[in-house]
Amino acid sequence: MGVPNEIRRVLLRQAGVISRAQALAGGLTPRQLDRLLADGSWVRVHPAVYRLHAVVPTVEADVRSAALWLGGSAVLTGLGAAWWWGCLPEAPSRWTFSRSTAGCPPRSTRVAVDRAFVDRRVALELDGHAYHSGPDAHRADVRRANDVMAAGWTVRRFTWSDLLTDPDGFIATVRDVLAI
Template sequence: MSFEALVEQQAGVVSLAQAVTCGISASTVRRWVGEGRWRRVRPAVFLVGGHRYTDEARVRAVALWAGPQGVITGPAAAYWHRMLEQAPAFIDLTVPAGRKPKPPAGVRLHRRDLDPADVRQRLGVRVAARPFAALETAVALPDGSVFLDRALQKHVPFAEVYRAYCRNMGRPGSAAAGRLLVAAADRADSAAERLLVRLLREAGIGGWVLGHPLGPYRIDLAFPAQRVAVEVDGWAYHVDPERFRNDRRKGNFITRSGWDLLRFTWHGLHTQPAESLREITDTLARAA
């Protein structure tokens, strides 16, 4: 690969070793840094002139500094898997337990031996596998439960996150991760329904009942007069395939019985309450 192609592939950052391999001497690199043509961003890692120091470049620079034994972990790994839109201010880096490098500024170092199942190579960077990255990021972020909900719905199955948790049980943060996963397994049946009830009451919307019987099922929240059913899809269906299939059979029965069916997730109710209420009120108006 040519030097130009390498620079393009790595978002403008290269290591000294890579430059030398491509035929650029160490003395030339030092001269270019002195002239301002290149910028030193990590020990023996440089940003080539004409390139912005983007989030991708920041993560790649840490990976290049760490070498083949380093693994990008935590929220930076979630960013690398596109589960977060931006890289964090501090890049988490995991190295084998026996190594003791001095971390440069902006790097949070973890000395631990990771299970091979928790490590992936993605776009030229050794990074925490998606389930492990989701779990660590949920613990690290202030809104970790919201992040985990979104990750489970869009990026990774619950069972894989749970297996990553089991592989890392007992490590720092595993207790908090366990609490998040316990909530994840059954959050909708309690928290989301309570949230929906609170939203309806605050909006002054009445005429609904909880657990309305219909055939062999009970509708989560029903407006019997308008024959509008509201079902809250929770996190439990990530755990139990039979629960998922039963929810779908229930939904089909509701619509075959002549009811309008609306489905919401805890995440949707939490992040878009106005839009959720608007959909309910619009459906009720049409039904009336």
Template sequence: MIEKLLAEQDGVVTTAQALTAGLTPEAIEWRVHTGRWRRTSRGVFFAVDRPFTDDARIRCAAWSTSAGALSGPAAAYWHRMLPRAPETIEVTVPRTRSGRGITGVRLRRRDLPNVDVVIVRRVLVTRTPLTVLEASTVLGPEVMDRALQKTMTLDHLRRAHARNPGRRGYVRAEQLLRAAEGGARSEAERLFRRIMRSAHITGLRVNLPYAGYVLDFAFPHARVCVEIDGWAFHSDSAAFHRDRIRQNVLSREWTVLRYTWRDLVERPDEVAAEVRRFVTG
């Protein structure tokens, strides 16, 4: 029975699980003493006759805490939203829990609503809406965008956001939600204007009509226009086709620069330098 359990749990087992499977405390210690098992933290063991995979590493991290739930990018990986596991595993534990995390584990102390946690493959993890919010604030809006292209809805995200105020990354998540709800246009206009003002780049026109289209931003004197790529979940194949036609029409008369909302947030100085180069060149 213990071998079946190890096979199902990536070679990781807890003391409580081993005892339930029929082992005695002496049998557990014998396995550790003879090198068959490695103790990764108090009450958590790994059977060394198999590879120590990312899944095994995450199980060890999650089970090293009492009542802790995988969160952030680690939770996104556990939900199979990400192809690779993060180097540091984040675990959210109740505020009342004492102790420190093991090497490679970052503890977050916060009380999670019951509705926002779930057991996945025997590991407690934040549910997908909260996971998407928290992972997006670390890894960028692509995480949220991919989720919204599938079964996630903005209502799911908004509800999870409202249930968890004051958490790390809350303000950033609010920005991402506002951008997603508005297709990023209103947020992009505000951010891009601020970037241009800070860089003292003048001559900007907003929402300039041209050839039956409306340009997001334009510098008519330099024939440079700036297009902001919105969120993919708002698009479909027809919208993608229309966008390609629009690009071809504009490029006949304009130099077209394209930026994502993430570009404006995370690398504004680079955006300003590139715009300046084309506008003044």
């Protein structure tokens, strides 16, 4: 199946990743997109974000796919942004994005979470040992979760091990809490 030139340009510009919206805007039909996924030409890396199967995953592709997943208002911040602009020699182990605050909790309760589904008021936290061990980190995590829940959000917490050892269970839980 031929892929329109506009889609080829997007894939080249974005390290081999593309969002569903971009693919459809570039001329693919939903059926053609489904065929590319079914035959393995494209691989789903996030909901509605895909990578060419023939492209080796890179840090750039990971960052771009995360930004596409988060939506147009997502901006890479912190050490990740410093690395992106060549100010740091090595990519950080954790990426931070900022988004538009429309629909977010009031400023007094706005806190950072690993992934927020603003329209559904659902926050996901991935707790790895490196960043979440010790009494101070635990106390900060509990306070943050309480602040987000007090603002009317649902919070689901996972360990990094949950994600690595049971990715299907993780995805099923996320789909369940988002009712998708």
